[in-house]
Amino acid sequence: xxxxxxxxxxxxxxxxxxxxxxxxxxxxxxxxxxxxxxxxxxxxxxxxxxxxxxxxxxxxxxxxxxxxxxxxxxxxxxxxxxxxxxxxxxxxxxxxxxxxxxxxxxxxxxxxxxxxxxxxxxxxxxxxxxxxxxxxxxxxxxxxxxxxxxxxxxxxxxxxxxxxxxxxxxxxxxxxxxxxxxxxxxxxxxxxxxxxxxxxxxxxxxxxxxxxxxxxxxxxxxxxxxxxxxxxxxxxxxxxxxxxxxxxxxxxxxxxxxxxxxxxxxxxxxxxxxxxxxxxxxxxxxxxxxxxxxxxxxxxxxxxxxxxxxxxxxxxxxxxxxxxxxxxxxxxxxxxxxxxxxxxxxxxxxxxxxxxxxxxxxxxxxxxxxxxxxxxxxxxxxxxxxxxxxxxxxxxxxxxxxxxxxxxxxxxxxxxxxxxxxxxxxxxxxxxxxxxxxxxxxxxxxxxxxxxxxxxxxxxxxxxxxxxxxxxxxxx
Amino acid sequence: xxxxxxxxxxxxxxxxxxxxxxxxxxxxxxxxxxxxxxxxxxxxxxxxxxxxxxxxxxxxxxxxxxxxxxxxxxxxxxxxxxxxxxxxxxxxxxxxxxxxxxxxxxxxxxxxxxxxxxxxxx
Amino acid sequence: xxxxxxxxxxxxxxxxxxxxxxxxxxxxxxxxxxxxxxxxxxxxxxxxxxxxxxxxxxxxxxxxxxxxxxxxxxxxxxxxxxxxxxxxxxxxxxxxxxxx
Numbered sequence: 001x002x003x004x005x006x007x008x009x010x011x012x013x014x015x016x017x018x019x020x021x022x023x024x025x026x027x028x029x030x031x032x033x034x035x036x037x038x039x040x041x042x043x044x045x046x047x048x049x050x051x052x053x054x055x056x057x058x059x060x061x062x063x064x065x066x067x068x069x070x071x072x073x074x075x076x077x078x079x080x081x082x083x084x085x086x087x088x089x090x091x092x093x094x095x096x097x098x099x100x101x102x103x104x105x106x107x108x109x110x111x112x113x114x115x116x117x118x119x120x121x122x123x124x125x126x127x128x129x130x131x132x133x134x135x136x137x138x139x140x141x142x143x144x145x146x147x148x149x150x151x152x153x154x155x156x157x158x159x160x161x162x163x164x165x166x167x168x169x170x171x172x173x174x175x176x177x178x179x180x181x182x183x184x185x186x187x188x189x190x191x192x193x194x195x196x197x198x199x200x201x202x203x204x205x206x207x208x209x210x211x212x213x214x215x216x217x218x219x220x221x222x223x224x225x226x227x228x229x230x231x232x233x234x235x236x237x238x239x240x241x242x243x244x245x246x247x248x249x250x251x252x253x254x255x256x257x258x259x260x261x262x263x264x265x266x267x268x269x270x271x272x273x274x275x276x277x278x279x280x281x282x283x284x285x286x287x288x289x290x291x292x293x294x295x296x297x298x299x300x301x302x303x304x305x306x307x308x309x310x311x312x313x314x315x316x317x318x319x320x321x322x323x324x325x326x327x328x329x330x331x332x333x334x335x336x337x338x339x340x341x342x343x344x345x346x347x348x349x350x351x352x353x354x355x356x357x358x359x360x361x362x363x364x365x366x367x368x369x370x371x372x373x374x375x376x377x378x379x380x381x382x383x384x385x386x387x388x389x390x391x392x393x394x395x396x397x398x399x400x401x402x403x404x405x406x407x408x409x410x411x412x413x414x415x416x417x418x419x420x421x422x423x424x425x426x427x428x429x430x431x432x433x434x435x436x437x438x439x440x441x442x443x444x445x446x447x448x449x450x451x452x453x454x455x456x457x458x459x460x461x462x463x464x465x466x467x468x469x470x471x472x473x474x475x476x
Numbered sequence: 477x478x479x480x481x482x483x484x485x486x487x488x489x490x491x492x493x494x495x496x497x498x499x500x501x502x503x504x505x506x507x508x509x510x511x512x513x514x515x516x517x518x519x520x521x522x523x524x525x526x527x528x529x530x531x532x533x534x535x536x537x538x539x540x541x542x543x544x545x546x547x548x549x550x551x552x553x554x555x556x557x558x559x560x561x562x563x564x565x566x567x568x569x570x571x572x573x574x575x576x577x578x579x580x581x582x583x584x585x586x587x588x589x590x591x592x593x594x595x596x597x598x
Numbered sequence: 599x600x601x602x603x604x605x606x607x608x609x610x611x612x613x614x615x616x617x618x619x620x621x622x623x624x625x626x627x628x629x630x631x632x633x634x635x636x637x638x639x640x641x642x643x644x645x646x647x648x649x650x651x652x653x654x655x656x657x658x659x660x661x662x663x664x665x666x667x668x669x670x671x672x673x674x675x676x677x678x679x680x681x682x683x684x685x686x687x688x689x690x691x692x693x694x695x696x697x698x
Contacts, residue, residue: 003574022584029591127659134666138673145677154681161674162629166620168670169636172663173613176640176656180647185655534679541672548668551661 003064010063010070012056013049013078014118020045021111028104035104039093042107046086046114053078060474066186068122072474076326077121077252084245084333085114090449091341092237098348098441099235101146109146110241113139117249121256126175126185129253133171133217136249137164140242144234156233163226167216170209177206187257194265204269210257211270217250220311221280224304228292231300236347239296240340243303244333247310251329254314255322259475262317274315275407281308282414290421293356295343298421299336302380305418306332312411313395316402323471324394330467331387331460335379338453341446342373348441359425361434369440370429372454379457381422382415387461394468535597542594549582605646612639624691626681630674637667 145157
């Protein structure tokens with residue numbers, strides 16, 4: 001099978017990003033002021049790809065002999081990756097420039113990580129899943145340690161690398177068993193193998209190992225130990241990038257693989273496993289986040305809890321659940337990038353103001369920032385009418401429809417717990433006095449990115465039905 | 477089943493007996509007059525110098541890493557090259573251009589490493 | 599003809615060795631070597647199934663696993679060098695400025 005131009009055209013968004021990477025590398029090699037050009041170039045490439053993905057959403061196609069899919073749900077995911085990354089570029093621009101970081105490589109790595117995510121999202125075959133996952137992960141390892149004179153960044157990078165590679169081992173071993181049981185690497189054939197029930201033991205072992213490996217990548221409970229350290233140690237903008245788009249890509253793979261197994265294959269064995277992971281992640285993330293004093297660690301534990309809420313939608317095993325997860329991911333991407341963006345904005349070059357106490361009295365000194373951060377905290381806590389609320393709502397409704405009432409109840413309880421630590425930050429900002437003045441570095445780019453994220457959180461929250469109907473249309 | 481292996485065990489036992497016998501008899505019977513030259517590691521080779529635990533310059537690892545990456549990528553070219561004739565008869569020119577695209581991407585990476593001084597020893 | 603189970607047991611044994619190595623060893627390089635062992639056991643499983651099923655997809659997958667493992671090795675060693683320059687150790691227990 002030789003790829004034709006039509007094949008490339010069907011998956012044009014990743015091809016554009018890939019070409020962008022090559023052009024950026026060439027620019028970096030031969031053009032002197034590349035440091036100034038590449039951030040703008042990356043931003044434009046991301047923005048154009050996001051626009052193109054939205055415009056070509058209606059054309060659902062396969063490419064490369066059903067190795068990859070284009071259009072439909074895939075393009076919605078492309079939009080999340082690229083638009084999220086465009087905002088990340090905005091919030092990184094001054095943050096990275098003022099630190100001692102090789103800046104053009106930072107943006108090239110962002111682009112290659114996005115290429116990996118796009119391959120994961122469009123993959124209909126384990127080969128592409130593996131390649132996309134590794135492309136993304138390797139870029140993440142480097143990005144986490146890109147501030148290489150900083151010991152924390154080094155440590156975060158090493159831990160992420162070791163545990164990420166460990167998880168990859170599980171994933172590859174799982175794929176090997178799935179391949180052995182079904183004789184193919186394609187999702188379609190695997191679903192058929194489930195229906196006919198041949199070699200079901202090997203298939204179950206393989207899928208279980210695969211899910212364990214992916215639980216590392218999405219930061220679900222028993223496999224979460226790298227998350228707080230990595231999100232704390234990595235540069236803040238990188239944490240914003242990894243925690244949102246990376247999680248979206250991993251969930252995209254789980255949805256594309258597991259939803260057909262649940263619906264077509266009527267294969268319910270992973271329902272309880274995923275429910276358990278979801279419940280534990282939610283409770284653990286919400287409770288441990290209360291004890292955190294460092295704001296980046298707090299957001300990391302909140303990220304574990306959110307992985308739990310999203311897993312509910314997959315454990316439900318019905319299309320409505322998966323649609324809820326994708327809506328949730330869309331909302332989560334923008335609110336978390338916004339929250340991390342404000343942390344980066346306040347943290348500045350010296351990496352101060354990371355303690356919760358440092359946020360005391362922010363409302364007096366920087367009223368706009370305090371208002372925006374409160375907005376993101378309300379959205380993360382799931383307070384209506386912001387996007388975070390409807391994300392949880394759709395996921396819980398799907399769980400109840402699928403008969404997992406207990407899981408929805410656990411979700412509601414842990415949401416209630418999580419309100420405490422999100423609102424604590426708001427209380428610090430508005431009702432506590434701070435003797436010292438909070439210094440920030442002025443960056444209109446960061447501010448612009450944060451405001452765009454805030455607007456999207458509101459828009460996605462006000463029109464939830466439109467978004468979910470679109471997603472449901474493409475899922476079924 | 478196991479009877480088939482009896483000749484093999486016999487050969488093994490004979491070999492061990494002969495080896496042990498020769499070494500034992502030579503140490504017991506033969507004269508022993510050791511000197512420094514005879515006891516050195518390589519009696520008739522280059523004289524050993526320095527320590528085995530010397531530290532190697534970090535630049536070596538950069539070159540080694542680049543070597544590993546570019547060396548392994550080439551395994552994608554071998555199957556293509558071996559099957560080229562039969563593929564070409566079926567698919568025509570795209571067989572060639574596809575690999576060309578792969579190599580161009582590959583070369584940009586190589587050029588980047590070169591431009592960034594990855595191969596500079598100084 | 600050696601039965602397929604023998605290969606699977608061998609690869610399962612290798613995989614377990616790798617997992618145990620990751621869990622009990624403390625030097626970052628040894629940890630990484632254990633991870634490589636896990637990947638290679640998966641490769642062995644792939645070859646076994648590919649030859650057993652008479653299908654070449656599994657063998658092609660190994661090419662990709664190998665190249666990706668090489669890329670990972672390069673990145674991993676670079677990360678370790680960066681850490682060693684700041685900290686002078688590769689012992690995972692001493693890498694503890696961030697709490698585990």
